[in-house]
Amino acid sequence: MEKRVHSATPASEKIVEWGEENKMETCFDRAEKMKPCPIGREGACCKVCHMGPCRLVGKNAEEEARGVCGATLPTVAARNMLRMIAAGTAAHSDHARGMAYTLLSVANGETKDFKITDVRKLYRVAGYLDIEFEGRPVTDVARDVATKLIEDFGRQGRGEVYFAKRAPKKTQERWKKWGIVPRSIDREVVEAMHRTCIGVDHDPDHLLLHGLRTALADGWAGSMISTDITDILFGTPMPVKGEASFGIFKEDEVNLVVHGHEPLLAEMIVDVIDEPDLLAYAQSKGAKGINLGGMCCTANEVLMRHGIATAGGFTNQELGIMTGLVDVLTVDVQCIMPAMAEVAKKFHTKVITTSEKAKIPGVMHLEFDEHRAKEIAREVVRLAIDNYPNRKVTGSHITDKFPVIAGFSQEYIEYMQGGQWRASFRPLNDAIMAGRVRGVVGLAGCDNPRVPSTGLHRFLATELIKNDVLIVSTGCGSAACGTAGYLTPEMALENAGPGLREVCEAIGIPPILHLGACVDNSRILTIASAMAAEGGLSDEIGGMPAVGIAPEWMSEKAIAIGCYFAASGVPVIFGGESPVEASKEVTRIMTDVWFERFKGALHFEPDPEKILAMALDYIDKAREALKLKKYEPGKFGTEKVLMDMAARREIEKAAKPHLGF
Ligand code: NFS
Helix, strand or coil: CCCCCCECCHHHHHHHHHHHHCCCCCHHHHHHHCCCCHHHHCCCEECCCCCCCEECCCCCHHHHCECCCCCEHHHHHHHHHHHHHHHHHHHHHHHHHHHHHHHHHHHCCCCCCCCCCCHHHHHHHHHHCCCCCCCCCHHHHHHHHHHHHHHHHHCCCCCCCHHHHHCCHHHHHHHHHCCCCCCCHHHHHHHHHHHCCCCCCCCHHHHHHHHHHHHHHHHHHHHHHHHHHHHHHHCCCCCEEEEECHHHCCCCCEEEEEEECCHHHHHHHHHHCCCHHHHHHHHHCCCCCEEEEEEHHHHHHHHHHHCCEECCCHHHHHHHHCCCCCCEEEECCCCCCCHHHHHHHCCCCEEEECCCCCCCCCCEECCCCHHHHHHHHHHHHHHHHHHHHHCCCCCCCCCCCEEEEECCCHHHHHHHCCCCCCCCCHHHHHHHHHCCCCEEEEECCCCCCCCCECHHHHHHHHHHHHCCEEEEEEHHHHHHHHHCCCCCCHHHHHHCCHHHHHHHHHHCCCCEEEEECHHHHHHHHHHHHHHHHHCCCCCCCCCCCEEEEECCCCCHHHHHHHHHHHHHCCEEEECCCCCCCCCHHHHHHHHHHHHHHHCCEEEECCCHHHHHHHHHHHHHHHHHHCCCCCCECCECCCHHHHCCHHHHHHHHHHCCCCCCC
């Protein structure tokens, strides 16, 4: 029998194998044992009431199967999809709510440990919200910004989420035409739950349209609010060097790991970790120093702002503990495997839950409170130091690590293309028009133990850049690229196609731009909007030579993200089997119908070669529709061939003024 590859990252694979030899179970083993329910997996199971669960299966299930209430398969599959979108939107947006209330506390002087770090970003956001900022105290502006953004969560009656108007006009018009401009985040999530309750909305297209509205509330409100406020509080990212993989753990230092999604506690730990008292305390316990690392999206947040090293993405969490070197691992919310508590028992590692929303039975809970933020951060560091001498069981420490460059915000990408006063997207748009850059792919989403984890990200990343496609990555997609050593500029020279290489060298960027955490997919939306405003490509997000790919997705959050990209005009391809595969009608709506209405779509395709082919095909067709130079490897045009002066003047007139960086 062929040996199963669990993870495509050699360091992870070695630790999994060590775990198997030492009878330590991981998600990879459980994925093998736990076969997915074939009915639920395809979206054919309805459990919204207790007359069921009804299984809508059979040869002609699409036409003939009915639940006890009479619900058809398309209704059931669409309802299941909508509930996934609602859950994903709720997760990102509840995180955003925390950020918004923290900003408000800072503005009101109620928390002394946080401050407004990036005033320029605060002004930029105030500008989007029509809030006057010149000549006013910063805290007053911050209070107005927080108060207005908090309205976006619970607005009743008429109105729209504020940031929807940051999308290109044409994109907004499509949303208006189909009635999917979100009114407020909580309202769309609540309505999604209402519509999918027994006996309410039964029209699959209507259900899925509300799915798009809910997803837009995630992308253009929840996630975008989170990104912007995090930038205001902790700084808008700029490229920073860090490291990735398990070699980041130090054998002679205290290792403290932050895992989850909300950066509040992690930022405080970054602030206090170098305090001489703490260092002296660590030394008194025999450690040479205190080493902070991260996992999943909390890691991305502190990596892109402070260069804190990451141990990797979702499937690396248990493996991190199995190095035997983690003294404390704090978790906040989302993508936290409760199985870590079991693995931790085999070592000395102390797992600590820190969010009032999330506990794990048997795990220590130390609740984060923004009013005592630094005090709690110090307590966590001390707990890690206290636990350092308890390292007894030897784990499997694979010392691989790779340098990474992270922290490409929209603001920085603009800045690097023209400096402070001429910041723009002109060079990138020109490079796409001339065929140097074939298109752009957002490579995002989780890593997944049901496939050789991180392998699909790696395959697509290398193939796409070879094909002159620029990649913007987020979340565990970034972690997968980082732990494979693909997030450095040198990569451009080795792997990128000739056109992309030339552009990367000229601008000084890597071919894979790490844009941040999963909530920072919102940065891709605003980057696409800025490219549309810059001119020369599509004048809306739809129709751009751009595709979104989440090859190893597993979370409902990924589904919400895929849907907000589709509604915004981006064709999206997910790996693995479709969660609505049972219904041809629902599949048709999410692909053909959405493409017709929004120029975006959501496909599911398990074969990575086919994902690649589909992505390139979408890009080439978009180039053709935009009448751009046909992409031919190694042969570039110049923008002058494509644009005369009159056309350029038109574009400059239409281009939005940039606030600068
Ligand atoms: Ni996104 Fe980040 Fe990772 Fe997937 Fe989970 S950590 S929010 S959901 S697994 S990318």
